[in-house]
Amino acid sequence: MSYSQDTWLDSLIKHSIFELNQQEKLVVQSLEINQTRQQPVTDFILQHHNRVIALRDNDLFVAVGKQIRVLNLTEFKDTWVEVSQEVQDQGIALSENWIHSVPYKVLDTPEINFYIESMVPNINGRLLAVTGNSGLVIVCLPRQGFSDVSHSRRKIDCRTLSIGTKYYDFSRNEILKVEWHPLSETRTHIVVLGSDNMLRIFDVSVDIEEPEQTFDLSPNEKSEKSSQGGFSLDDDESGEEDAVTFSLGNISRDTSGWEPFTVFYALRSGHIYSLCPVIPFKSIIRRGHLDNLSCLSQVKYEQSKSNNKTLSHLFSLHNQWIKHLFESAKIGTKGLDSDSLTVFSSDEHIPYPVQRQGPFLISHTNPLDDGIEATDLLFSNVGPISILSLALNNGTLHNYIIGSEIDAQWQLPVKNAKNIWQSELAHLLSDADFLPRASLYEVLKLKSENTPPFQRVTLVNDPLYKDTYYAYHAGGVHVISMNKWVQQLADLSNSFEEGKSTEGGINNWLNQKITSDVRQLVNSSPLQSGFVPIVGFVLIKDMYLSYSSITLTSDYRAVTRDMNMRHDRPVSKESQNAVKEQLKYVGDAESKYQPLLSLPAFQPPKQLDGLPKQAKIIIPPNMGGSKDIVITEESLRFFAKSSEQIRRETHDLKKAAVKIDSRLLMQQKEFEKQVTDLRDLYDRLQLARSADIKAGQEQKLKELHQTHAKLRLRIDEQLRKLMHVYQPDLSNEEKDWIAKLEKIAKQVGGESGYDARIKQLKDQLEQISLKSSKKPKTTVSNINATQLNNVLRTLKEQKSSITDVKHRVEIVTNKLPSTVA
Secondary structure, three states: OEOOOOOHHHHHOOOHHHOOOHHHHHHOHHHHHOOEEOOOOOOOOOOOOOEOEEEEOOEEEEEEOOEEEEEEHHHHHHHHHHHHHHHHHHOOOOEOHHHHHOOOEEEEOOOOOOOEEEEEEOOOOOEEEEEEOOEEEEEEOOOOOOOOOOOOOOEEEOEEEEEOOOOOEOOOEOEEEEEEOOOEOOOOEEEEEEOOOEEEEEEOOOOOOOOOEEEEOOOOOHHHOOOEOOOOOOOOOOOOOOEEEEEEOOOOOOOOOOHHHOEEEEEOOOOEEEEOOOOOOEEEEEHHHHHHHHHHHHHHHHHHHHHOHHHHHHHHHHHHHHHHHHHHHHHHOOOOOOOEEEEEOOOOOOOOOEOEEOOOEEEOOOOOOOOOOEEEEEEEEEOOEEEEEEEEOOOEEEEEEEOOOOOOOEOOEOOOOOOHHHHHHHHHHOOHHHOOEEEEEEEEEOOOOOOOOEEOEEEEEOOOOOOEEEEEEOOEEEEEEOHHHHHHHHHHHHHHHOOOOOHHHHHHHHHHOOOOEEEEEEEOOOEOOEOOOEEEEEEEEEOOOEEEEEEEEOOOOEEEEEOOOOOOOOOOHHHHHHHHHHHOOOOOOOOOOOOOOOOOOOOOOHHHOOOOOOOEEOOOOOOOOOOOOOOOHHHHHHHHHHHHHHHHHHHHHHHHHHHHHHHHHHHHHHHHHHHHHHHHHHHHHHHHOOHHHHHHHHHHHHHHHHHHHHHHHHHHHHHHHHHHHHOOOOOHHHHHHHHHHHHHHHHHHOOOOHHHHHHHHHHHHHHHHHHHHHOOOOOOOOOOHHHHHHHHHHHHHHHHHHHHHHHHHHHHHHHHHHHHO
16 A cells, blocks of 8 residues: 655554554543543542643653653654655655554553553653552653664663552542653643642652652641631532642743742633642752842831731741742852852741632623533743633643733731731631632633533643643634733733823723634544544654644544644834834825725735634544445535535635735736836936936036035125225324324323322422421421412322223223224
């Protein structure tokens, strides 16, 4: 038999790693049986997580019963490329024999003595958590991967560690869900939720028997009820308040809040709670993250000291907790210059147990109907927006927007409190006003009409896009993209942080009522007569292997899909404003160039949003394979529905193609127009650069230079005339007056002038006065008294005249320099 495959993924589904023998087929039947129920149940059968395929880098793990198989996808694709090139060069058909040249390998794990339900690799890919009905085992994987292992070596010895053997047993305590904690510095902390309402954190590098931390999620803590304060519910014998699933916060980032230190969990009834702070005793945290939390807690403490002193003690505990982390980082790291800090904590870090916060006060929601239970919970963080997605066993999803900030809280003593503020703060935190809040944004229905009323629904985050996640269940696989409405809300939140008004934007966002895009990747229940539950789903994000997905059904049929990556690039506000500024003048009447393309700018059709349009269909095994097709009313209805859907999607694609073709034609005309205009400009430029044109331009420049010189001379002449008008020469009368003033000045100030004569007379007068004072009685004078009086009177008159003339000379002297100049 020969066949032709388009991609390596089409060949992967033929690999023997997915083949089962008769005994293995009987073993995996339990996977299909435990996926659905016809009637409501009170056990935890629908809360177990099934994930029998896992991905570590480029190694694909497939669990079959108690066995773990592994295949290196890079090696498989390399072989496919070589074989495809060879058959293409030879012009022959591609056979499937080459697939057996890349066999899978089996991990030798004798301690796994239970049927495997899920596999979860840790962050660095060194450890693989394997869970089943009877326990939890950690498989230590080879560091170098499996590509270097020889093909002849089918079994690979792996060290295995049985975790918490005295806590987990199918008869008394089932394992519901496990996750590796993203803040673990050693990447060895695993969080385990059991059916006993206990959340345990194990550090498998230190102790595999006893947990590092334990948190009781029971609604009533009877042992501490008398001494602890907090929100509690009454005992519920029906199990409505059993914790059935949880989700951890994201990794630490500089802009993170308390979310990375938070564990969100859901009860069977759908109520959501949180625990904060919960971190491994040895964690790695961004330094900027702790700095931001420290500043925020300090500001809250300062503000609450005057407004609410009781609440200020909570923020004081926040500061104490963060300060302890900083102090431990000084010991745990060589220096504080690193962007990431290794911090240490312990049970004595804060002398109070962590308080369970909840249930979340959720608006726009109603209690769940009888029999409807939560099966999985997923936390997503898109910028400043935090979202909780809750999966229910009736095939519906609830997307909640967390409306209040989650922060750290502890259970404080009430009756035996050493300080009065402890009991006051405990009563304050138990008030309903301090419960966390969320809003139900939307309810999405995924259940097919051809599946039982109750089923498992498992949620998986997209490794590339934070606003996208996947849900697999008995009816297939769905992709949920929240990009449209989450991005708008994130932009509004950022604008609010910048101090801008967002009231109008929020009202517009609410009125639009944009819902998430939900597309079906795999349809495993196309017919009413049967369905094939999905028991595993992984996403590949390797550059060489491409962005793709692998889905595994309960009968171990693999379904592969190439996923579409987004090509939209974030555009800065500066770039957007620059484009708007340029577009203002396109087609303007004052502009000589008139483009053919109209505004606004072209947007790709909505039909090409990158999400899959047509799901891959899986036919139940009792109707597929080599069996003859039986024409029934159901099969005809299925074919009619499928063909109608294909016809409708083909019509939509044709409309999109026509729109794009029209745009391309217009762009081609615009391009031709621009080329013509550029050719005209080029010809004009070449003409301007010819010898005759250059000579003419030089002559014009010479004439302009001469004209400029003439104008400059005319300007100088005009300036000279203006100077004569506003600053003329002295007239003859003024010249005579100045000459007379100079003559008077000489008479007054010359050697024989009045000043010299007055000085001489003063000297004589002083000598006479001196002589008269020495010999008053014997003084003989030839001048009588009458003559002396006449002389004095004459001197006074001359002195007055001299003073007047001197004053006039000074005035003329002050005016003379400016006038002569």
